[in-house]
Amino acid sequence: MAKIIIGFMGSGKSTIAKLLDPNYIDMDALITERIGMSISDFFAKEGEAAFRQIESQVLAELAETDAVISTGGGVVVTEANRQILANNDHTIYLKADFDTLCDRISRDKVNVRPLFENNSRADFKAIFDGRQDWYQEAANKIVEVAGKTPEEIIEEIR
Numbered sequence: 001m002a003k004i005i006i007g008f009m010g011s012g013k014s015t016i017a018k019l020l021d022p023n024y025i026d027m028d029a030l031i032t033e034r035i036g037m038s039i040s041d042f043f044a045k046e047g048e049a050a051f052r053q054i055e056s057q058v059l060a061e062l063a064e065t066d067a068v069i070s071t072g073g074g075v076v077v078t079e080a081n082r083q084i085l086a087n088n089d090h091t092i093y094l095k096a097d098f099d100t101l102c103d104r105i106s107r108d109k110v111n112v113r114p115l116f117e118n119n120s121r122a123d124f125k126a127i128f129d130g131r132q133d134w135y136q137e138a139a140n141k142i143v144e145v146a147g148k149t150p151e152e153i154i155e156e157i158r
Contacts, residue, residue, distance in 0.1 A: 093139035
């Protein structure tokens with residue numbers, strides 16, 4: 001069964017997935033490859049509902065593998081996805097407080113996050129708050145990541 005890493009943007013999903021398995025699958029990269037454009041371009045052209053449908057198909061396929069998977073932060077928005085994640089024995093939620101995540105995102109000059117850049121802090125906090133229960137509902141392991149090194153997080157997962 002797959003090890004699926006979930007969490008809000010900036011929580012370290014890709015970093016931790018890469019340490020668990022250098023051949024991990026970045027779900028957003030796989031979706032980008034399948035749709036032939038960036039996710040933000042797809043959102044603008046086809047809408048969020050169309051994206052979420054593709055995301056659910058890809059998640060369902062990947063959940064049947066034994067891969068380590070890093071999801072997008074919004075994977076929990078869809079009820080179907082939360083069901084897939086909850087039914088997976090190894091869905092790991094990397095949890096961090098809002099201020100820690102904002103600090104990480106603002107310092108990350110490699111990954112520009114439109115959801116962060118295009119919203120006020122209050123609106124971004126509302127998005128964060130709106131997803132917290134969904135992450136917890138979907139996960140069967142919750143790992144607090146604030147103040148921990150990637151190696152400490154890996155140890156806790158293992």
